[in-house]
Amino acid sequence: MKIKRILKWSARAILVALVLAFLVGFIAYWRSTNDCDRKTALVNPMKAIRFCEYGSPDVLKFEDVEKPMPKDDELLVRVRAASLNFIDAGLVRGPWVLRLLAGLRKPEFTGFGQDFAGVVEAVGKNVTEFKPGDEVFGGRRGSVAQYVCVRKDRVALKPANITFEQAGAVKHAGLTALQGLRTGKIHPGQKVLINGASGGVGTFALQIAKAFDTEVTAVCSTRNVEMARTLGADHVIDYTKEDFTKREERYDLLFDNVNNHSMAERRRILNPDGICVLAGIGSAGPTQEQLGRIVRGLGAGLWSRFTDHKFAQYTTRMDQADLKFLSDLMAQGKVTPFVEKTYPMTETAEALRYFDQGHARGKIVIAVE
Numbered sequence: 001m002k003i004k005r006i007l008k009w010s011a012r013a014i015l016v017a018l019v020l021a022f023l024v025g026f027i028a029y030w031r032s033t034n035d036c037d038r039k040t041a042l043v044n045p046m047k048a049i050r051f052c053e054y055g056s057p058d059v060l061k062f063e064d065v066e067k068p069m070p071k072d073d074e075l076l077v078r079v080r081a082a083s084l085n086f087i088d089a090g091l092v093r094g095p096w097v098l099r100l101l102a103g104l105r106k107p108e109f110t111g112f113g114q115d116f117a118g119v120v121e122a123v124g125k126n127v128t129e130f131k132p133g134d135e136v137f138g139g140r141r142g143s144v145a146q147y148v149c150v151r152k153d154r155v156a157l158k159p160a161n162i163t164f165e166q167a168g169a170v171k172h173a174g175l176t177a178l179q180g181l182r183t184g185k186i187h188p189g190q191k192v193l194i195n196g197a198s199g200g201v202g203t204f205a206l207q208i209a210k211a212f213d214t215e216v217t218a219v220c221s222t223r224n225v226e227m228a229r230t231l232g233a234d235h236v237i238d239y240t241k242e243d244f245t246k247r248e249e250r251y252d253l254l255f256d257n258v259n260n261h262s263m264a265e266r267r268r269i270l271n272p273d274g275i276c277v278l279a280g281i282g283s284a285g286p287t288q289e290q291l292g293r294i295v296r297g298l299g300a301g302l303w304s305r306f307t308d309h310k311f312a313q314y315t316t317r318m319d320q321a322d323l324k325f326l327s328d329l330m331a332q333g334k335v336t337p338f339v340e341k342t343y344p345m346t347e348t349a350e351a352l353r354y355f356d357q358g359h360a361r362g363k364i365v366i367a368v369e
Contacts, residue, residue: 033103033105033106033108034052034103034106034107034108034109034110035110036050036052036106036110042064042065042066043066044066044067045064045065045066045067046064046065046066046067046145046146046147047062047063047064047065047145047146047345048062048063048064048065048111048112048142048144048145048146049061049062049063049111049112049113049144049145049345049348049366050063050065050110050111050112051092051107051110051112052106052107052110053106053107054092054093054094054099054106054107055092055093055094056092056093056353057092057349057350057352057353057356058349059092060092060112060348060349060352062345062346062348065145067146067147068147068148068149069149070122070123070124070149071124071149072124072125072126072127073124073126073127073151073152074123074124074127074149074150074151074152075120075122075123075124075127075130075136075149075150075151075152075155076120076121076122076123076147076148076149077116077118077119077120077121077136077147077148077149077150077155078118078119078120078121078146078147079116079117079118079143079144079145079146079147079148079168079368080117080118080119080164080165080168080367080368081116081117081118081163081164081165081167081168081169081342081365081366081367081368082113082115082116082117082143082144082168082365082366082368083113083115083168083169083172083173083200083363083364083365083366084113084351084352084355084360084363084364084365084366085114085115085172085173085200086200086280087114087172088112088113088114088352089352089355089356091107092112092352094107109141109142110142111141111142111143111144111145112142112143112144112348113141113142113143113144113145113366114139114140114141114143114171114172115137115138115139115143115168115169115170115171115172115173116137116138116139116140116143116148116150116168116171117135117136117137117138117158117164117165117166117167117168117170118135118136118137118148118164118168118368119133119134119135119136120132120133120134120135120136121147123152124152126152127152129152130152130155130157134157135157135158135160135164135167136155136156136157136158137155137156137158137167137168137170137171137323137327138150138154138155138156138171138323139154139171139172139318140154144345144348144366144368145368146368153320154318154320155320155323156320156323156324156326156327157324157327158327159327159330159331160331161330161331161333162330162331162336162337165339165342165365165367166330166336166337166339167330167337168365168366169200169337169339169362169363169365170204170323170326170330170337171318171323172200172316173200173201173203173204173363174204174208174323174326174335174337175316175317175318175319175322175323175326176201176204176279176280176316177201177202177204177205177208177255177279178204178208178322178325178326179314179316179317179319179322180201180205180255180277180279180314180316181205181208181209181212181253181255181277183275183277183312183314184253184254184255184275184276184277184312185253185275186209186212186214186253187212187214188212188213188214189213189214189215190212190214190215190251190252190253191214191215191217191249191250191251191252191253191271192209192214192215192216192217192251192252192253192254192255193216193217193218193219193244193251193253193254193255193269194206194209194216194217194218194219194233194255194257195219195244195254195255195256195257195258195260195261196219196220196256196257196258196280197218197219197220197224197228197231197233197236197257198218198220198221198224198227198228198361198362199257199280199360199361199362200360200362200363201257201279201280202218202220202257203227203231203337203338203361203362203363204335204337205255205257205279206218206228206231206232206233207231207232207329207334207335207336208329208335209255210232210233210334211329211334211335214253215234215235216232216233216234216235217233217234217235217236217237217244217249217251218231218233218235218236218237219236219237219239219244220236220237220238220239221238221239221240222238222240222241223361224361225238227338227361227362231338244269245261245265245266245268245269247269249269250269250270250271250274251269251270251271251274252270252271252274252275253274253275253276253277254266254269254270254274254275254276254277255277255279256276256277256278256279256280257279257280258280259278259280263311266311273310274310275310275311275312276310276311276312277312277313277314278311278312278313279314337362337363338361338362338363339362339363339364339365340360340361340362340363340364341354341360341364341365342364342365342366342367343364343365343366343367344366344367344369345366345367345368345369348366351364351366
């Protein structure tokens with residue numbers, strides 16, 4: 001009787017928990033909204049790209065919004081260029097795993113883009129590091145707009161030898177590459193392999209690894225072989241003709257931007273105490289295949305605790321010191337952002353449609369006129 005009573009009350013508790021979870025989810029779903037339907041008069045209008053619903057690139061709209069005003073620790077930047085990233089495509093598409101953060105029913109933040117480059121137009125009273133007229137690059141949500149307000153610790157000065165289009169492509173991909181290589185403890189004299197060397201992150205990783213005086217092998221498709229060589233790769237492997245995990249060569253650092261091989265295959269090409277950095281999952285946004293790669297990556301990271309070969313994971317973070325480091329590399333000519341295509345802001349949806357195909361070379365940039 002005692003066991004039956006425990007089972008009975010346990011079943012009731014589980015039922016109540018499920019009902020409460022449903023109610024919380026239901027309320028959260030219908031409370032997640034945005035201001036797209038609110039019609040208010042604009043005092044200082046500007047153009048921006050917004051998405052008020054989840055869906056295909058067609059949900060991106062070129063609209064008038066209110067021009068932002070900088071707070072005490074912010075800069076007002078006149079945007080000249082922005083670029084597309086993996087997360088941008090994912091947020092627009094709205095898979096449920098991202099909706100838990102961005103809004104279940106509708107996106108709560110409707111701005112589009114993360115990276116930008118432009119000219120400082122005004123600064124808050126606490127900003128002393130920058131002044132109007134400075135050319136800067138950095139990161140701010142809603143960057144595909146004529147103006148953005150950004151915290152002073154989220155930008156760096158743009159090198160004079162880099163265009164706005166190139167600088168607008170740096171923040172997310174450049175930081176992901178730099179911080180990933182540092183996670184792999186990169187240092188001069190190493191043998192480094194970049195799996196997925198032709199995309200936004202990969203083209204930065206290749207050049208940054210060379211800047212650290214390492215011997216770099218790039219893995220890419222046939223059409224990108226010459227590009228990889230131009231960017232400085234010492235060796236290039238065409239994955240359509242050869243599986244790099246079956247070669248006899250061994251590497252100190254594997255920067256895996258695709259995560260399309262098993263842990264055993266990757267361990268095979270690492271030197272003793274070698275490190276595989278799990279930097280990406282390929283393609284242009286979260287799909288069923290890519291989510292599977294994330295799970296494999298988590299498993300590899302856990303299993304590596306019991307082996308000599310380390311599988312390291314990390315999260316890209318905004319770091320002004322790293323932005324300045326990238327700025328110095330660009331000023332020295334050691335890193336040059338590779339921009340495949342530039343679209344006007346009015347064609348942002350078309351740019352995202354091309355990006356969604358998953359075969360972009362380097363970065364896709366939006367020119368803000």
